[in-house]
Amino acid sequence: MNFAATLRIALLALRVNKMRSALTMLGIIIGVAAVIVMIAVGGGAQARVEDQIRSLGSNIIMVLSGSMTSGGARGGAGSQPTISEDDAYAIGREIEEIQAAAPTLRGNGQVVFGNTNWSTVFYGITPDYLEVREWAVIEGRGFEPAEMNGAGKVALIGQTVARNLFGDASPIDQVIRVRKVPLTVIGVLDRKGQSMTGQDQDDILLMPISTARKRVLGAAMAKSRSVSSIMVKVRQGQDMSAADQRMRELLRQRHRLQPGQDDDFFVRNLSEILQAQEASSKVMALLLAAVASVSLLVGGIGIMNIMLVSVTERTREIGLRMAVGARGRDILTQFLVEAVTLSLIGGAIGILLGVGGAMAVAELAGWRTELSGASIVLAAGFAGAVGIFFGYYPARKASRLLPIEALRYE
């Protein structure tokens, strides 16, 4: 008996009892739709968290100066100026996984404008800094090369600084003083919000690194090339740990450290946060799978139930088919195909409903949802597997009937 004929018989049998077929499918429909909606919502939530982490810089590695021990007291990271601007340029130049390496000089102090003042953090930066942090200037302009090289008396300010010094007025072209050095505000940075540790990232002032070194931070720094930290951005899709490793090797080499000697710098990145996030999304996926398998299980039991009823009802039909030459396995195939058809049609409707449902959730609840092709394939595959698994027992029962008893069945 060929497959097309079997499928035709199955569809006919399902059409004969339309209402019952529809109700039987309902379990599968709900199960599959639930799987798809939940995976879409879960995927959306995960994508949102990932975006947040990315905006905070999951692909950013911080290189800090090493610690200095003086008189038995070990200083913290950065207490000894071991890394230099040139380290940063070397990293950016020599390691291909790295998109940009931005050296920064950090300081803090009072910023004064007219009769108002505000204490903030300032950074001496190179243009790479804005690239690394994916930070845009939304008002005014960025630094020009001449200002960069020539210690130009210019500054970019964050939103918090702008609000506290200028209120609603435009800060562009106003002159502020940082540690008594007059700087012209040439631009305002886009809003960044809070960092992961709760700091206000918009409470910031940026100036060219040469300005910070020669004019603002004072004599101690003026002659040195050392920097507070280097902020490194790893290229999209590159392996963080490989980049980390190569960067350490490069710095050890540049600092002429012998094997066995400790690093004279610290490297920090956010990969721990990513790992924690991955772990939590695995738990979430497991939870979804559990809920999905329960609903598909219930749907499958519904199919088994109805197939058993169907086998009983159609005992005479089975007997007749056997009398005219159907073998046990023909009957088995027929009922199995019927069960699988039922579950696959249910699965298909469930997929449509699930996709629609995910869209409705996005539209009505405003949640971000992420429909994945994999979840649809998974749901369809599961529906088919449920049909085979729960259809097998009734089908086998049908195939084991004895023809004379089946024919005589009232």
Next chain:
Amino acid sequence: MAGTLIRVEQLAKEYRMGSNVVPALQGVSLEIQAGEFVAVMGPSGSGKSTFMNLLGCLDHPSGGSYWLDGEEVSQLSGDELAQVRNRKLGFVFQHFNLLARTSALDNVGLPLLYSHMPLHERRQQAERRLQQVGLAERMDHHPAQLSGGQQQRVAIARALVNNPQLVLADEPTGALDSRTSIEIMALLQQLNREGITIVVVTHEHDVASFAGRIINFRDGRVIQDHANQAADAAAMLA
């Protein structure tokens, strides 16, 4: 067409009812030649239905041998018996056993489905058989849209569609009124004249009277086996 179609020797069948063993058939031996029209008679419990099931390869005998068309079939497996039924036998039942909500054409073509015949050939064969039983006009009708006599004609067409060597009819007129019964018997007689071997199981003498040979069963044994001057059903209708 001559030759022995059926030969049974010491054919026996017993059923288990709990701890009791009920003998339904106790050593039946007979032969049926190709082209015969045989009526198997007997009261209920006489073993005639058991005999019929064994002839139809629907059941395994408990003892004895059965040669159908020269092939020993009493030792075959379930699947092999299904093949034998599919290739060599046609069945007509008392209650027609047609598939509901399925056209007459598809009902008739059903046995060919299990001999892997392509759809269009199946349709052709089924059409030819429906014409043969006089239902060419009603091929697309469902059983519910047909009278009892017409349904039994569809069932006969189905029994013929695989060119069987033997048609077994179990009380073929049991659910029909007397005139329709005669019509059905006329059809069977006509098919027999065209060379098909027919075995009818019945408890009605009227029905048996159309057969050329009558075998009487009682208590699982053949008590009488004689030739009969068959009545002509077609003539009775005229």
